[in-house]
Amino acid sequence: MSQITNDTEFKQALKDLDESSQRLIAARFVEHVLPLSTDERIARVVKVAADNEASADELSSALRTAKAATFDSHTRCGSEGNWKEQAGYFVSRAAVAALTPCEQCSSGSPAWQAAMSSRMARTSMEIYADDMSTTNESEQQYKILSDYLNS
Secondary structure (H helix, E strand, O other), X not given: OOOOOOHHHHHHHHHOOOHHHHXXXXXXXXHHHHHHOOOHHHHHHHHHHOOOOOOHXXXXXXXXXXXXXXXXXXXXXXXXXXXXXXXXXXXXXXXXXXXXXXXXXXXXXHHHHXXXXXXXXXXXXXXXXXXXXXXXHHHHHHHHHHHHHHO
């Protein structure tokens, strides 16, 4: 398979993945932005999401934990919209997406939802740092997915 270079190819490739592969690639997207979160629960949750041998109970428990972390991080953002906290919130949302079953995902693709939340996390941190010249998260995701599909 060739390299993915745009969102159209990216979204189609994600759509073609089965549910397990959706979760595994979504976990990789979250891992890439994990340093933007200070919530240790998310790191543990992502390990479960990235485990191809995780049981249904482990996945369900991890999803509950990720949802709790999302709620907690949303509360920390405050009315002022602290961008650093907002980044952590979006990382948590990406983790929730990674663990959400396909049939419960509004976009039909948990990996797509995780990708979009990861991009929002990166953008929030760039705003916080007043530096929009850093990593293009979309391009990083194209590479992550291309490498996954080519392996």
